[in-house]
Amino acid sequence: MTQRVLTGITTTGTLHLGNYVGAIRPAIAASLEAGVESFFFMADYHALIKCDDPARIARSRLEIAATWLAAGLDTDRVTFYRQSDIPEIPELTWLLTCVTSKGQMNRAHAYKGAVDANVAANEDADAGITMGLFSYPILMAADILMFNAHRVPVGRDQVQHIEMARDVAQRFNHLFGQGHDFFVLPEAAVEADMALLPGLDGRKMSKSYDNAIPLFEGGSAGLQEAIARIVTDSKLPGEPKDPEGQALVTIYDAFASPAQRQDFRAALRAGLAWGEAKKQLFELVEAQIGPLRARYAELMAHPDHIEAILQTGAAKARALAAPLLAELRQAVGLRSFSTAAVIAVQAKSAKATLPLFKQYREADGRFYFKLNAADGSLLLQSQGLDSGRDAGQWVARLKREGAAALGEAPVQRAEGITAADVEAALAELKQASEG
Numbered sequence: 001m002t003q004r005v006l007t008g009i010t011t012t013g014t015l016h017l018g019n020y021v022g023a024i025r026p027a028i029a030a031s032l033e034a035g036v037e038s039f040f041f042m043a044d045y046h047a048l049i050k051c052d053d054p055a056r057i058a059r060s061r062l063e064i065a066a067t068w069l070a071a072g073l074d075t076d077r078v079t080f081y082r083q084s085d086i087p088e089i090p091e092l093t094w095l096l097t098c099v100t101s102k103g104q105m106n107r108a109h110a111y112k113g114a115v116d117a118n119v120a121a122n123e124d125a126d127a128g129i130t131m132g133l134f135s136y137p138i139l140m141a142a143d144i145l146m147f148n149a150h151r152v153p154v155g156r157d158q159v160q161h162i163e164m165a166r167d168v169a170q171r172f173n174h175l176f177g178q179g180h181d182f183f184v185l186p187e188a189a190v191e192a193d194m195a196l197l198p199g200l201d202g203r204k205m206s207k208s209y210d211n212a213i214p215l216f217e218g219g220s221a222g223l224q225e226a227i228a229r230i231v232t233d234s235k236l237p238g239e240p241k242d243p244e245g246q247a248l249v250t251i252y253d254a255f256a257s258p259a260q261r262q263d264f265r266a267a268l269r270a271g272l273a274w275g276e277a278k279k280q281l282f283e284l285v286e287a288q289i290g291p292l293r294a295r296y297a298e299l300m301a302h303p304d305h306i307e308a309i310l311q312t313g314a315a316k317a318r319a320l321a322a323p324l325l326a327e328l329r330q331a332v333g334l335r336s337f338s339t340a341a342v343i344a345v346q347a348k349s350a351k352a353t354l355p356l357f358k359q360y361r362e363a364d365g366r367f368y369f370k371l372n373a374a375d376g377s378l379l380l381q382s383q384g385l386d387s388g389r390d391a392g393q394w395v396a397r398l399k400r401e402g403a404a405a406l407g408e409a410p411v412q413r414a415e416g417i418t419a420a421d422v423e424a425a426l427a428e429l430k431q432a433s434e435g
């Protein structure tokens with residue numbers, strides 16, 4: 001079965017080298033694997049939670065779209081779209097919101113972090129906190145569940161959100177599925193190097209630490225200038241240097257082949273000057289990023305072209321989202337009043353209440369099965385059997401052969417139940433499984 005992989009990028013800022021190495025590059029590589037169906041999107045509804053500057057939102061989503069395309073995303077292969085082009089996502093968000101417990105959202109890291117900061121600052125606990133921030137994980141769950149993604153590549157800080165998406169999926173399935181699962185339970189995929197590219201000061205590269213190396217912004221000169229600011233120790237040229245734990249070396253590794261990594265370390269141990277090491281790092285990164293930057297500039301000069309690509313992506317995504325959402329609306333009771341539609345729903349729910357075999361184990365350690373009528377009343381009761389397998393085989397045979405197997409089956413009719421009752425129930429089951 002194909003694995004669906006889905007990830008989104010919040011469109012609030014400009015991308016840095018850490019986003020490229022930690023998210024974009026591995027996502028594009030994974031999208032080329034056989035048996036993988038990828039969904040990548042601009043999380044622009046999420047962006048509104050963090051940013052109320054329309055110009056910045058507009059610019060960022062264009063830049064991020066252009067970045068993915070420049071990095072080599074094959075939009076024939078993957079489904080690439082803006083979250084805000086899929087109206088089914090906010091609609092699903094509401095359905096999920098109605099089955100999400102507030103207590104669980106209280107424990108979401110982003111919200112809790114904001115509350116803790118307020119409390120520490122002697123502010124009202126919820127000062128400056130919007131419902132958008134509070135409900136952030138539910139919107140994210142809708143992003144994921146809308147497309148039944150199996151795998152969600154994210155940074156470590158997002159793992160809790162994936163767990164919340166699983167919980168809400170499970171709850172929805174349980175409440176409305178009648179044994180049918182609408183939603184796949186997604187798994188977080190935290191890549192080893194994801195989000196771990198260090199910034200100029202050695203801490204995780206992040207805009208909020210102001211230690212980021214821009215991906216395209218500032219061009220080749222900007223890249224060189226940022227690399228020059230990477231913090232190193234103060235060993236002089238010619239002095240042996242310990243490469244381990246140096247941000248510069250870790251960034252080098254992210255772009256180097258195994259042989260290059262070895263050579264670079266050896267050169268540092270032999271006394272390579274930090275200035276020279278930075279020059280080598282710049283050349284290595286520029287050789288890979290330079291061509292992407294050129295494609296990026298070309299794309300940014302033709303926003304209509306990007307718009308067309310995203311419209312195609314939205315149509316592809318909605319072709320999947322709309323039918324699932326229609327099913328979900330039915331399931332929760334948002335149904336058409338037209339007679340034909342009502343009859344179809346009745347037929348479906350009648351089917352959902354067929355006679356039912358149940359297998360179980362009693363305190364005596366033996367295995368049993370029974371057949372209940374659609375209304376739950378007992379029709380047939382088995383004797384105790386030695387194994388669950390025996391019980392399973394009898395159930396299978398009764399389902400398959402119907403009343404013909406009754407003579408041999410180790411079962412007894414419940415009080416007041418006639419042979420005709422049992423035969424009718426078995427025939428009904430058989431017919432349902434055949435039709």
Ligand code: TRP
Pocket residue numbers: 006007008009010043046139140143144152153154158
């Ligand atoms: N919250 C994610 C982040 O900030 C972005 C995001 C939104 C996302 N929806 C998603 C990631 C769904 C994966 C799946 O990084």
